[in-house]
Amino acid sequence: MKIDLLIKNGAVITMDPENRVIDNCDVAINKGEIIEIGQNLAYEAEETLDAKNCVVTPGFINGHSHVYQSTIEGIGYDMHFDPWNWRFLFPVVSKIQPKHAKAGAALAALELIKNGVTTISDHWYLHTDMDNVHRVTETFDEAGVRCQMVFGLLDQTFAGEQIDSEYMTMIQQEDILLSEARRFHKEWHNTRRTTVALGPGSTEDISESLMIKTVELAKELDINVSTHVAGWIEINSFTMRKFGERDLEHFHTLGLTGPKGVMFHAVWLSDHELDIMAQTNTKVVHCPVANAYLGYGIAKISNMLSRGIKVGLGTDGAASYTYDMLSVARAAAMLQKAPQLDAESITAEQVMGMLTRDGAAVLGLDHQTGSLEVGKRADIAVVDFNAPHLLPVGRWLPKLIYSANGSDVIHTIVDGKVLMKNRKVLTMDEDQVMQEAIEARNDLVKIAGQETRDLLAAPWPKEGPYWRSIVKK
């Protein structure tokens, strides 16, 4: 039998239920599926990749991003989320058009593939043009990555900014959002490698009415509902003042918790809220670098894991400055160990789980991806350990987590298709993607009508949540 692809002689980190790591191991792939894993497999293959001195691992999973921000990293920096939004993000992206959306998604897809990231979940809410989200999804589809597109819904504010501002072009009316979400789901859900989820912005961005209807729609369509919860500490005060409950408690009251509820950030949760998460099998996407960079804090990940809560990893937007999920995974480990004064507070195996198998489970994609097992789709990264900082011998997994970088990935495979071979991306024109990203970035800054340094003069909102009005004075 001639198969499509054979990966030979690698150190295979399976992430299967027994967590097997097998030296000198082959992975046989046909029609996009893993058909056998073992030593000295005797298949004839259309293509063979020699993985001697390499680790063969499940492709990495980025469970939360806003890829439109890939082109605007560094525009405004070292500041709280709020002033960054008012002064930089809103003016620059409020007039984003499908061509900019596409260029940002292509840049992100290129970086993902170059870092061995095979699944991306993007939370897209910039509906300045309803085609934006379709162009982004199409771009991921063409690049060949697996994606869960979260259709964002904002009908009230964007991070507290009111609808009457000239910048708030991304906020839409409830009925339009719901019908467009339906249309988007119908067009994309379960097509090739794409699934769809619904994504209310946060407790302050969306009306109670739209929140309830979004939960109803997600239940009707049997898809994930994914939202930002208790990221920055002030959102809890906002939710308590407005609804008399903490952030996650309020989402629980509204019905967002449960096996298909995915919570981004989840930094400021009480013990009671952690209990709710565990009891309802609600999932978490941990964004350690963005949370640290923005001064949000450190989520209680080791506590969540010990309660059995499923946690994946994400970058969030520009605040991670990277799509290298190995660097994000490393940060996740360090940020548990250091403040707890406990090297055992999280293990490399747990972090690897978040990066692959558990990340897939969070997105509801673990039947397809997240581990190397017979019958799963072949989403694989091959990491070259023949380098001084790695050394191809001994315990592979801890070195993958603590030493390897995304740039050590030499082959990236999704659905059995080789997207990157020997660091050359085969599904995208790398130079063209870079050029179009530069043009899109310059165009967005130009549309904002100001040089980025002058955006510091952008006005604060007339109305806003209480903590912002304090800052204003």
Ligand SMILES: [Zn+2]
């Ligand atoms: Zn986010």
